[in-house]
Amino acid sequence: MKGWFSMTMQFFAPRGADGSPMRIPQSFRRTVKWLPQIGDIFPRFVVDSTHGLLDFWDWADGHWVLLFSHPAANTPVCTTELGSIAANRADFEALGAKALGLTVSSIDEQVAWHKDIEDFYGEPIWFPTAHDPEGAVSEVLGMNHAKEHTEWPIRKSFIIDPQMRIRMIFEYPIFIGRSIEETLRVIEALQLRDNTGAATPGDWLDDDPVIIADDRCELEVVRTFGSVSKMLLPYLRVVRTDDKRFRMRTR
Ligand code: BEZ
Numbered sequence: 001m002k003g004w005f006s007m008t009m010q011f012f013a014p015r016g017a018d019g020s021p022m023r024i025p026q027s028f029r030r031t032v033k034w035l036p037q038i039g040d041i042f043p044r045f046v047v048d049s050t051h052g053l054l055d056f057w058d059w060a061d062g063h064w065v066l067l068f069s070h071p072a073a074n075t076p077v078c079t080t081e082l083g084s085i086a087a088n089r090a091d092f093e094a095l096g097a098k099a100l101g102l103t104v105s106s107i108d109e110q111v112a113w114h115k116d117i118e119d120f121y122g123e124p125i126w127f128p129t130a131h132d133p134e135g136a137v138s139e140v141l142g143m144n145h146a147k148e149h150t151e152w153p154i155r156k157s158f159i160i161d162p163q164m165r166i167r168m169i170f171e172y173p174i175f176i177g178r179s180i181e182e183t184l185r186v187i188e189a190l191q192l193r194d195n196t197g198a199a200t201p202g203d204w205l206d207d208d209p210v211i212i213a214d215d216r217c218e219l220e221v222v223r224t225f226g227s228v229s230k231m232l233l234p235y236l237r238v239v240r241t242d243d244k245r246f247r248m249r250t251r
Pocket of ligand 1: 071072075076077078152174
């Protein structure tokens, strides 16, 4: 019994460098529930959407997916986000990526709102947005943050790969719009990682050097990237992505 108790304590209250227990609020210690993490297979779900009934796995159909929650139709920040995704259609297509919005507003409200956005931006809303009655799907996916708002989901984004594995999770508060450029940048970096095994540095953009984070031989580096690598520090080895095979889109 003593062993079980100390294991439980260690799980809930890990010790800091000075031996003091980490102070996790009592109420949090009692709430243990599944939340999607990077590496998880994304759950299959069916929702009604502006493109009709949609089974998420079937709809994704081997594409990369940006699944994003947003508070509600006919709200200003969400309008600009949808407008930005609409305007970046060519970039999504070049990356083989689809987009799906999720919110609590009815389909009729969303359809009318899309028309407004299309008129305002002069860009078609080429992606579906889904209706999540009562916010039930949002709840499972950790999109409802009661301390941010009790009525609306936050802006949570998942990047999901063609095998339906979660590769990135962003959470933004209600009143801060997301950067769609950043979303596209991460999809591109993930694809580069999958295709070459390279890591990407902070603030990486598509012409920048990439990081070789393993100990592959120089011959392999040249074969993959078309140029030799350089040791900038004993633990920082970089190479340029000179090989046009890795330029999958232009900005
Ligand atoms: C928005 O601008 O997206 C927004 C504004 C008020 C409440 C929720 C969302």
